[in-house]
Amino acid sequence: MNRPTTEAGERPGAPAEAGKGSGSPAEAGDKAGAPLRPVPRPPAPQEPSGGPGVAYVYALGRAGAALEATAAQLTGVRGGPLRTVTAGSLAALVSSVPADAFSEEGMKAQLGNLAELEEIARAHHAVVEAAGGGATVLPMRLATVYLDDARVRSMLDERGAEFDELLSLLEGHAEVGVKVYADARAAAGPPPPDAPDPAAPPVSPGRAYLQRRRAQRRTHRDAYRAAGAVAEEVRARAAALARDRVVHRPQQGELASGPGENIANEAYLVPADRIRDFQRAVSAAAEDVPGVRVEITGPWAPYSFATPPPVEGRSA
Amino acid sequence: MNGGGARPAAFAEATYPTDLSEEDSLAGRQIALIDLLDRLLNGGAVLTGDVVLSVADVDLVHINLRAVIRSITPDSPAPW
Numbered sequence: 328m329n330r331p332t333t334e335a336g337e338r339p340g341a342p343a344e345a346g347k348g349s350g351s352p353a354e355a356g357d358k359a360g361a362p363l364r365p366v367p368r369p370p371a372p373q374e375p376s377g378g379p380g381v382a383y384v385y386a387l388g389r390a391g392a393a394l395e396a397t398a399a400q401l402t403g404v405r406g407g408p409l410r411t412v413t414a415g416s417l418a419a420l421v422s423s424v425p426a427d428a429f430s431e432e433g434m435k436a437q438l439g440n441l442a443e444l445e446e447i448a449r450a451h452h453a454v455v456e457a458a459g460g461g462a463t464v465l466p467m468r469l470a471t472v473y474l475d476d477a478r479v480r481s482m483l484d485e486r487g488a489e490f491d492e493l494l495s496l497l498e499g500h501a502e503v504g505v506k507v508y509a510d511a512r513a514a515a516g517p518p519p520p521d522a523p524d525p526a527a528p529p530v531s532p533g534r535a536y537l538q539r540r541r542a543q544r545r546t547h548r549d550a551y552r553a554a555g556a557v558a559e560e561v562r563a564r565a566a567a568l569a570r571d572r573v574v575h576r577p578q579q580g581e582l583a584s585g586p587g588e589n590i591a592n593e594a595y596l597v598p599a600d601r602i603r604d605f606q607r608a609v610s611a612a613a614e615d616v617p618g619v620r621v622e623i624t625g626p627w628a629p630y631s632f633a634t635p636p637p638v639e640g641r642s643a
Numbered sequence: 644m645n646g647g648g649a650r651p652a653a654f655a656e657a658t659y660p661t662d663l664s665e666e667d668s669l670a671g672r673q674i675a676l677i678d679l680l681d682r683l684l685n686g687g688a689v690l691t692g693d694v695v696l697s698v699a700d701v702d703l704v705h706i707n708l709r710a711v712i713r714s715i716t717p718d719s720p721a722p723w
Contacts, residue, residue: 384690448679468687469680482690493688504678575681582677592681624674630682634689 380423382412382473385454386464386628387483387490390418393462401457404450412476414483417490420458421479429472438470459628463498465490466630493633500570501626503597505561505609506578508620509554510587511547550618551590557619558591560612568605569595573631587620594631602626 383404388394390413398409403422411418427433437443448469455466473479483490530538565572575592583589597605606623613621 387688444680445676448676448683451683452674452679466682466687468689469683471687471690486690490688502682504681573686575685578677578681582680584675584677594682594686624678627682630686632686634686 379426380407381426381429382421382476382479383407383424383429384467384471384473384479385409385420385422385451386458386466387417387419388458388462388464389494390416391462394418394420394458394464396461397454397458401454402450403454404447409454412479412483414480415487417483417487419479419483420454420464421476424472429470434470434472455628455630463494464628465493465497465633466628467633497596497629497632499599500596500629500632501599501602502629502631503569503595503602503605503609503626504622504624505565505591505593505595506589506622506624507554507558507561507591507613508585508587508622509547509550509590510618510620511543511550512586513550513618513620546618551588553616554588554590554619557613557616557621561591561609561621562593564608564612565593565595565605568601568608569597571596571632573634575631585620585622594627596629596632597626599626 385403390411394411398411398420401409403409403420404424407422407424409420409422412421413419428437437447451469455464458464459466473482562572573594573596575594577592578589595605610621610623613619
């Protein structure tokens with residue numbers, strides 16, 4: 328369970344366990360009468376009719392009933408059955424996916440296709456979410472693929488101490504997403520109707536356009552400033568309740584839904600028993616501030632806090 | 644004492660926390676893909692898997708995505 332800390336760093340020798348059997352050949356050969364068995368090779372992971380499979384890793388956690396239960400209940404990407412791959416005290420949730428579709432080229436093609444990307448993302452998340460409901464898990468980044476279970480096992484062996492530490496830090500916490508939006512239209516009141524207002528005084532179209540533009544710019548600027556202030560307030564309130572913070576890029580582009588412009592997109596690591604307090608405190612930061620909206624997502628498995636090794640004081 | 648019999652109900656109605664119903668609707672809604680991708684492409688433990696997607700490739704995904712989405716949803720122009 329407690330791995331020697333020296334194993335956390337670079338190991339000078341080649342991965343000893345990976346792909347090799349236990350006994351040394353010299354010893355085995357001396358056994359009189361014992362047939363010299365070749366080093367047992369793990370069976371080829373999964374060779375469904377569609378070709379050889381590779382191992383897609385969703386999350387890892389401490390080996391035990393919780394992860395086993397998730398593996399038994401769910402299927403993974405492309406409906407493949409889940410299994411656990413265990414090494415020491417850790418286990419990874421894995422399913423087989425077709426090697427060709429999940430080669431580097433295949434993956435690029437898949438991830439560049441929105442429908443396929445969404446399918447993989449949702450399948451991945453469903454597994455992480457289910458596993459995270461019963462245990463502390465470390466979610467993997469999308470499309471983490473190993474050639475076979477033995478390679479997953481040696482990855483768990485090599486970085487076991489690091490994972491163990493990270494899991495301990497994340498235990499009893501969840502990630503909560505907070506986004507702050509500036510919405511000039513909300514600040515300016517209801518959007519103008521599409522048809523021109525018949526009661527409006529006759530103004531030349533050009534001048535009307537310029538007036539409208541000026542007013543819009545003003546409200547836009549005001550909403551933007553107000554949103555900046557709310558974002559600051561959110562940070563202060565969140566800092567009192569959260570343990571860590573990660574800043575994501577503001578959401579842009581057509582996938583960014585909802586009105587307004589996203590000016591802050593952050594994730595907080597919050598102790599499970601403070602999540603409701605956190606949600607209340609943060610959402611209250613935008614109360615009665617016209618043109619500013621705070622959106623809270625989650626609680627999530629700690630995706631945003633599984634990336635780098637924990638550094639003390641990453642957030643004040 | 645019994646004169647205030649109607650009050651608790653009215654009081655309860657008036658102060659029923661609105662954030663509760665908000666939370667319920669949040670739970671019932673499908674997670675926005677963009678929030679998911681924030682986490683799945685920028686978060687998650689990064690392991691050197693046997694198939695490596697470099698950071699540049701992930702950026703490529705974002706770029707491709709924009710193109711894909713633009714092509715499938717007629718983009719309504721921003722009002723300013």
